[in-house]
Amino acid sequence: MIGLTTAGESHGKGLFALLEGIPAGLELDLEAIDALLAARQKGYGRGARQNIESDRAEILSGVRNRVTTGAPIAVAVWNRDFENWKGAMAPEGCDPSARSLTAVRPGHADLAGLAKFGGTDARNVLERASARETAVRVAAGEICRQYLAALGVFVAGYVRGAGEIYDAREYSFEEIGAGRSPVLGMMDKALEGKACALIDGARAAGDTLGGVAELRVKGLKAGFGSPMTYREKLDARLAMALMSVQSVKGVEVGLGFGAASRRGSEVHDEITKTAEGFARKTNRAGGIEGGMSNGEELVLRAAVKPIPTLARGLGTVDVRTGEPARAAAERSDVCAIAAAEIVLEGALCAELAAAVSERLGGDCMAQVRERYEKLR
Ligand code: EPS
Numbered sequence: 001m002i003g004l005t006t007a008g009e010s011h012g013k014g015l016f017a018l019l020e021g022i023p024a025g026l027e028l029d030l031e032a033i034d035a036l037l038a039a040r041q042k043g044y045g046r047g048a049r050q051n052i053e054s055d056r057a058e059i060l061s062g063v064r065n066r067v068t069t070g071a072p073i074a075v076a077v078w079n080r081d082f083e084n085w086k087g088a089m090a091p092e093g094c095d096p097s098a099r100s101l102t103a104v105r106p107g108h109a110d111l112a113g114l115a116k117f118g119g120t121d122a123r124n125v126l127e128r129a130s131a132r133e134t135a136v137r138v139a140a141g142e143i144c145r146q147y148l149a150a151l152g153v154f155v156a157g158y159v160r161g162a163g164e165i166y167d168a169r170e171y172s173f174e175e176i177g178a179g180r181s182p183v184l185g186m187m188d189k190a191l192e193g194k195a196c197a198l199i200d201g202a203r204a205a206g207d208t209l210g211g212v213a214e215l216r217v218k219g220l221k222a223g224f225g226s227p228m229t230y231r232e233k234l235d236a237r238l239a240m241a242l243m244s245v246q247s248v249k250g251v252e253v254g255l256g257f258g259a260a261s262r263r264g265s266e267v268h269d270e271i272t273k274t275a276e277g278f279a280r281k282t283n284r285a286g287g288i289e290g291g292m293s294n295g296e297e298l299v300l301r302a303a304v305k306p307i308p309t310l311a312r313g314l315g316t317v318d319v320r321t322g323e324p325a326r327a328a329a330e331r332s333d334v335c336a337i338a339a340a341e342i343v344l345e346g347a348l349c350a351e352l353a354a355a356v357s358e359r360l361g362g363d364c365m366a367q368v369r370e371r372y373e374k375l376r
Helices: 030-041 082-089 110-117 123-129 131-149 173-179 189-204 234-243 256-261 337-360 365-374
Strands: 003-008 014-020 058-061 073-078 154-162 211-218 248-253 271-273 278-280 298-304 315-317 324-326
Touching (some): 003 337, 014 131, 030 131, 030 337, 073 131, 110 123, 131 154, 131 337, 154 173, 154 189, 154 337, 173 211, 211 337, 234 248, 234 298, 234 337, 248 256, 337 365
Antiparallel strands (some): 003 014, 058 073, 211 298, 248 298, 271 278
């Protein structure tokens, strides 16, 4: 069964993923992993840290000559910035007080983390809570995407908007694959221009912006996930995966919150008989009914809050002195929605691959493919 764990700190030596359960015989496109890592670093609204890093995935185990062996796959993404931080971060010995953070940032993990782990320096918890961790999730998620693609299951996504700019148009899976802009990940160039102008304004004001990403899955057959136990429900699992991405505050499947204010006749997808089997006239359910895939495209959206590190610093308290303070303003992105969308795809791929592997099992890809093809 496929399962993913990550480790690593934002300014530590690097980020690490342990990906278990990928069957033997999956030929990996390693260049695609690095291309995605590069794409995650770009996107309008990113901060100065991205000028330091140049992320690449180093596969340490589980792959020989670009083909998976069935063994656990270990992936490393090294932090270049560690050179500048080793005096405060080195596991072998350092001065932790050199980079303490006590003016805790509203919206970040700082204060809740101190309540949980103790002390007055939020450095340890923020280093792990940081969205830097997402680099290695993108790398491992891309391996999972390649596992899914080998079965004919494809994942795509785009940015619906940033701040109050929102693209309400619906796009087909094929349009998304071809039309996602590298600037902010949006589909509509005019709206993207407006969103970028909004980001410029937020930067000038020392403020930050969030956004909405939409994710789609095409080619997934019916019956993945299960209503038999609540933990197995596919929508519940995918929502957990998306909510686990830093700064995500809301997830929708299909109509999502929009379903609550409509009548049943405007929400449920009527069923028809076709030569191949059954079809639905619409896909308001977002491809999941009863916690199972129903054979339609999966449609999910995630709402990403504005980054909690503001250049102008929100009002807070210095936990060491107890005095009012301006929140610490480490270097920060102004808007990371373009990166978040890529990360969300990776998180989705990892969880979906896990759900698929739990149903199909299989030691080698030939066996997994055969089992998938046999499904209705
Ligand atoms: C982050 C703070 C910033 C971001 C970081 C996430 O890091 P730094 O303090 O080093 O400038 O750049 O994101 C990344 C490094 C990344 O690669 O996405 C945070 O506190 O969450």
